[in-house]
Amino acid sequence: MCGIVGLFLKDRTLEPRLGDMLSDMLIAMTDRGPDSAGIAIYRPSPEGKTKLTLQSASPETDFADLRGELLEAGIAASVTVRSTHAVLETDATAEKVRAFLATHRPAVRVTGTGRSIELYKETGLPKDVVERFGVRGMGGTHGVGHTRMATESAVTTLGAHPFSTGADQCLVHNGSLSNHSNLRRTLAHEGINLESQNDSEVAAAYLTAEMARGKDLGEALNSALDDLDGFFTFVVGTQSGFGVVRDPIACKPAVMAETDQYVAFGSEYRALVNLPGIENARVWEPEPATVYFWDHEKAA
Amino acid sequence: MPVFDLSTTPLREFNSALRNIPEGSNDFSFEVLNPRGSHAVAAGIDTPVTVDVQGSVGYYCAGMNDGGIVTVHGSAGPGVAENMMSGTVVVEGDASQYAGATGRGGLLVIRGNASSRCGISMKGIDIVVLGNIGHMSAFMGQSGHLVVLGDAGEALGDSLYEAKLFVRGKVKSLGADCVEKDMRPEHLAKLAELLEKAGVSGVRPEEFKRYGSARKLYNFNIDNADAY
Numbered sequence: 001m002c003g004i005v006g007l008f009l010k011d012r013t014l015e016p017r018l019g020d021m022l023s024d025m026l027i028a029m030t031d032r033g034p035d036s037a038g039i040a041i042y043r044p045s046p047e048g049k050t051k052l053t054l055q056s057a058s059p060e061t062d063f064a065d066l067r068g069e070l071l072e073a074g075i076a077a078s079v080t081v082r083s084t085h086a087v088l089e090t091d092a093t094a095e096k097v098r099a100f101l102a103t104h105r106p107a108v109r110v111t112g113t114g115r116s117i118e119l120y121k122e123t124g125l126p127k128d129v130v131e132r133f134g135v136r137g138m139g140g141t142h143g144v145g146h147t148r149m150a151t152e153s154a155v156t157t158l159g160a161h162p163f164s165t166g167a168d169q170c171l172v173h174n175g176s177l178s179n180h181s182n183l184r185r186t187l188a189h190e191g192i193n194l195e196s197q198n199d200s201e202v203a204a205a206y207l208t209a210e211m212a213r214g215k216d217l218g219e220a221l222n223s224a225l226d227d228l229d230g231f232f233t234f235v236v237g238t239q240s241g242f243g244v245v246r247d248p249i250a251c252k253p254a255v256m257a258e259t260d261q262y263v264a265f266g267s268e269y270r271a272l273v274n275l276p277g278i279e280n281a282r283v284w285e286p287e288p289a290t291v292y293f294w295d296h297e298k299a300a
Numbered sequence: 301m302p303v304f305d306l307s308t309t310p311l312r313e314f315n316s317a318l319r320n321i322p323e324g325s326n327d328f329s330f331e332v333l334n335p336r337g338s339h340a341v342a343a344g345i346d347t348p349v350t351v352d353v354q355g356s357v358g359y360y361c362a363g364m365n366d367g368g369i370v371t372v373h374g375s376a377g378p379g380v381a382e383n384m385m386s387g388t389v390v391v392e393g394d395a396s397q398y399a400g401a402t403g404r405g406g407l408l409v410i411r412g413n414a415s416s417r418c419g420i421s422m423k424g425i426d427i428v429v430l431g432n433i434g435h436m437s438a439f440m441g442q443s444g445h446l447v448v449l450g451d452a453g454e455a456l457g458d459s460l461y462e463a464k465l466f467v468r469g470k471v472k473s474l475g476a477d478c479v480e481k482d483m484r485p486e487h488l489a490k491l492a493e494l495l496e497k498a499g500v501s502g503v504r505p506e507e508f509k510r511y512g513s514a515r516k517l518y519n520f521n522i523d524n525a526d527a528y
Contacts, residue, residue: 268377269358269377283356
């Protein structure tokens with residue numbers, strides 16, 4: 001199974017409530033995925049800094065005096081610790097921070113980098129994951145979330161969704177891919193190496209590679225329909241928007257709702273029932289093998 | 301009329317009330333408030349009760365219905381009226397995938413659109429969809445009728461047995477062993493009867509085309525290997 005939620009705000013006055021609304025949506029999908037949960041939330045750094053979300057199995061040691069050690073290495077950064085994750089905001093490049101981590105904090109994983117994205121995920125019930133990271137208090141422009149019932153790889157923090165394989169990109173997946181091993185090898189030839197054994201991470205990396213070739217999100221999702229074999233409903237986030245695509249068989253459920261204020265995605269209608277004005281929203285089931293995407297920059 | 305508000309009452313309490321009507325009671329009408337996409341609302345009805353659901357439901361609403369009249373004043377999630385035995389289920393909005401799957405009897409009316417696999421493996425149920433239906437509908441349908449006022453998606457009636465399909469709009473493609481057939485007087489009469497039962501007016505049976513099984517896949521025959 002697995003549950004997916006996504007929320008793209010058109011009405012900026014709702015932005016302070018994004019985390020709160022996404023939390024309700026995520027918790028409503030608990031019985032589709034009680035193993036782990038995760039959320040990617042997009043909220044641009046006001047000073048245009050680079051953001052990195054770090055994850056550690058031993059945050060009390062890994063995040064202790066991280067700010068000071070970064071500074072010694074010539075990286076001025078703010079460090080906001082939220083349970084097992086920490087968000088860095090810095091003027092340095094993501095590559096420079098990664099190089100620092102590789103030598104000074106080798107056990108720390110980077111779950112997301114970019115100008116906007118923050119990415120939190122853990123094993124456990126969605127309500128506990130939401131609580132642990134204080135998701136309800138987070139504002140933002142858009143976000144996606146996932147509740148996982150594992151099928152293709154182990155229940156671990158790194159096996160949880162969303163997966164981020166490119167700056168400000170993330171993907172959540174309901175389904176299972178059949179050709180992920182071949183794709184993983186192809187991507188490895190191109191120099192893209194993945195963090196986990198998870199099939200969905202392969203899909204995320206595939207889309208990142210397609211976009212690196214110059215495709216926009218919509219074009220990359222269209223290529224995915226040709227190149228990915230298996231069952232999938234994907235919701236994909238980028239810095240300015242989000243996209244949805246389902247495989248041609250479309251077994252994995254999906255419901256969307258749109259009003260003047262937002263576009264919302266849920267694996268089930270239950271995820272959408274607390275959204276403002278849902279009674280009068282346009283509610284529909286996305287068509288199989290059809291790419292949908294919304295973009296703040298293109299809409300503006 | 302008993303009213304169950306699912307925002308305050310557990311679903312199981314409502315579904316069990318449908319199956320435990322006190323002897324001598326004449327109160328066979330139920331209303332459900334705030335279904336909020338709940339699963340299995342009014343599943344397992346086994347007496348001729350009437351249920352009005354005020355809102356949208358999730359998976360398997362009115363599943364296994366045997367004799368009830370259930371109206372969903374909203375949309376329905378996957379598997380609405382799955383394996384219906386008898387009775388009537390009406391969805392005022394849209395229905396998600398496999399509406400009326402494996403149904404053995406009764407009437408399912410969807411006033412909006414139905415998505416993929418509508419009537420998959422139907423075995424006697426009659427389904428009337430006022431809008432469009434998605435791909436792989438009536439897959440392996442054995443008996444009963446599927447009436448579609450709008451268009452049908454890809455692979456309609458794939459591996460069909462004896463279910464009869466009537467489509468008024470366009471069919472994107474027919475599945476293996478499904479062919480267009482002549483509309484004979486008995487089909488027009490049946491169609492008129494189904495449209496009337498579903499409360500459809502202003503639509504004539506002559507506007508539909510009939511699709512059914514070419515009967516080449518019933519038993520394996522090497523000469524028909526291409527049809528699989």
